[in-house]
Amino acid sequence: MSEAANASTPYELLGGETGLRQLINRFYDLMDTAPEYYGIRKLHPQDLSGSRDKLFMFLSGWLGGPGLYVEKFGHPMLRARHLPFPIGNAERDAWMACMQQALIETGVETSLREGLLKAFFGTADWMRNRPEGAE
Numbered sequence: 001m002s003e004a005a006n007a008s009t010p011y012e013l014l015g016g017e018t019g020l021r022q023l024i025n026r027f028y029d030l031m032d033t034a035p036e037y038y039g040i041r042k043l044h045p046q047d048l049s050g051s052r053d054k055l056f057m058f059l060s061g062w063l064g065g066p067g068l069y070v071e072k073f074g075h076p077m078l079r080a081r082h083l084p085f086p087i088g089n090a091e092r093d094a095w096m097a098c099m100q101q102a103l104i105e106t107g108v109e110t111s112l113r114e115g116l117l118k119a120f121f122g123t124a125d126w127m128r129n130r131p132e133g134a135e
């Protein structure tokens with residue numbers, strides 16, 4: 001990849017490590033405190049620091065930055081890793097709403113935000129594992 005292409009990865013556009021950390025911290029702070037996200041909050045461990053780190057490492061690579069998650073844990077196997085948690089439409093929509101709010105509150109510019117939300121939706125939708133979500 002050329003330098004120019006590299007400079008316009010979503011990772012760079014978000015502000016690199018600092019911007020991504022800010023986004024993820026806001027995402028989990030919201031999940032931890034807003035009643036509308038309690039349904040997904042309760043699926044997570046009481047201490048969210050591991051969740052913060054893993055999502056940060058995963059998104060770093062997924063957004064075109066350093067592939068931290070794969071270096072440390074290997075293939076993400078995201079769907080398999082989510083199978084222990086019941087995820088249907090409600091959980092998918094809560095995750096997306098929480099991420100949308102975090103993107104807005106951390107000041108991510110509209111076109112980048114919309115592009116990211118589209119990409120997140122594909123992954124969040126694929127994570128559904130309850131009968132209502134089966135094809």
Ligand code: HEM
Nearest residue numbers: 040043044050051054055058081085091092095123124127
């Ligand atoms: C659809 C709704 C979703 C729900 C309810 C959900 C819930 C969870 C839960 C409960 C965990 C375990 C937390 C922990 O081990 O600390 C987890 C882990 C994780 N989630 Fe999600 N998640 C969703 C969507 C997503 C999406 C869209 C992504 C990526 C774009 C994602 C990325 C991850 C990653 C990287 C981990 C850590 C996996 C590991 O190494 O164990 N999740 N998720």
